[in-house]
Amino acid sequence: MGNDVFISLPTGSGKSLCYWILPKAFDNLYNTSGSLVIVISPLISLMKDQVEAIRTRGITAVYSESLLCNLEWRDMLQSPVFADKLVAFVIDEAHCVKKWGTEFRREFSNLVEVRSLIPASVHIMALTATATLSSRTAICQILSMVNPTVVSVSPNKPNIKYHVNRKEGDIEETFAPIVEEVRSCRLSMDRVIIFCRSYDDVAHIYLFLKNGIGCENVEPIGAPDLAKFRLVDMFTACTVPNVKECIIKSFTNVTSPLKIVVATVAFGMGLDCSNIRRIIHWGPPNDIESYIQETGRAGRDGKKATATLYYNGNDFKFDRVDVSMKEYCKNIDTCRRTLLLRDFDQTGKLSIGNCKCCDICTSVCKCILCSQ
Structure with a gap:
């Protein structure tokens, strides 16, 4: 049920809200509790900032500096309890998948491996402020996104x-x-x-x-x-x-x-x-x-x-x-x-x-x- 989603919204549009609300939205939609979302961010400082902002809004959040390379995290991803609660896999600043994945953050080019570790029913959400048509295609291919729903607004800032x-x-x-x-x-x-x-x-x-x-x-x-x-x-x-x-x-x-x-x-x-x-x-x-x-x-x-x-x-x-x-x-x-x-x-x-x-x-x- 559902689709992969590619979101391109200008800087300052509140893209983070798109995944902040997911756990609560799934809890309400399916009358359950404890829904989980994995969010991948390219910088440790960004992770810390996001976790702090999320916690101030009463949402539980933690961060890890490693996911793919940490055996404990890999085991957790494949555990039945975690798999049952996981509702989305999110890549924030998704343009880095294409720009950094081959040089600066090589792990970014391997993010598709995470998809093999989580249930097929869990969809991907990729977010960025800037993606040309060609970049969007490349990012979707790298992440193996399947027929994603695209939400795109021009990055033009008239001010x-x-x-x-x-x-x-x-x-x-x-x-x-x-x-x-x-x-x-x-x-x-x-x-x-x-x-x-x-x-x-x-x-x-x-x-x-x-x-x-x-x-x-x-x-x-x-x-x-x-x-x-x-x-x-x-x-x-x-x-x-x-x-x-x-x-x-x-x-x-x-x-x-x-x-x-x-x-x-x-x-x-x-x-x-x-x-x-x-x-x-x-x-x-x-x-x-x-x-x-x-x-x-x-x-x-x-x-x-x-x-x-x-x-x-x-x-x-x-x-x-x-x-x-x-x-x-x-x-x-x-x-x-x-x-x-x-x-x-x-x-x-x-x-x-x-x-x-x-x-x-x-x-x-x-x-x-x-x-x-």
Whole structure:
């Protein structure tokens, strides 16, 4: 009974609710109790954040850092008691199955093995914020999803304005205005994520910001240089777990002093932070899907936000960046939103068609403000 389900909804749409409610829904539907759902997430920090959020809503939840490689978990999956209560197998951030499964998280390419360990009656739910038609097909094939019901909404976020700039100067020249903004605005400054493609760039930009702000990088001034007091911090896969947890909690707390996080893509996935106003990319991500995923973390509250990408020819020396992403960077005459969204399910026209859309649209806009 039922179907596999593929869900693609924009960042901030509340995708997590789709599986949070499953146990209760099955309990009510079949007049039973104790229904179980397995949820696969790509990052430990994301697991912890989700478990904490679920528990605050009165739902029992635990997490494990290993499933396929843990014999006790494998035995539990095949136990009659567990099998009788299991109602769904969920893969959150399902785009990682395709992007990470061959390199970063090889276990992701083996998730289909779990299906062989659970009853055939238990269906798969895959969720993501970004999946082109070709990616959706690939993910469904990797997970052996059978005739899935597809729920898909365009990832277009009209409140985000897109900009692309060449790296004309060095890091110091580019980010000097942000140093001044932090020093002058402090707690009134909007939240910003600066994404970098390498650990070296993360460290370089963070140290420049930190050194430029100096002793004023903590709130209140004079507080210890600890994560919970910083206005600017950095986050990579190498950041120690307790500091990662502190940064995530601080960035999602509207009253905390943390305003800027310089990070790799390890930061931000599944982050429940509604008031991020700017996303800056120092170098392009691998592909359009990743860019939409990362920029989509801005403006989750529906208010105006900006996404700015800096690039130069050195970013394209390796095969890491695909053709569509290169085209987006080098484009000088086509609405950026149109390029970003052309391979996704769409309803209506893509471009907003005015100066609120992107830098290209601003350059040709004839409104009163742009004409002055």
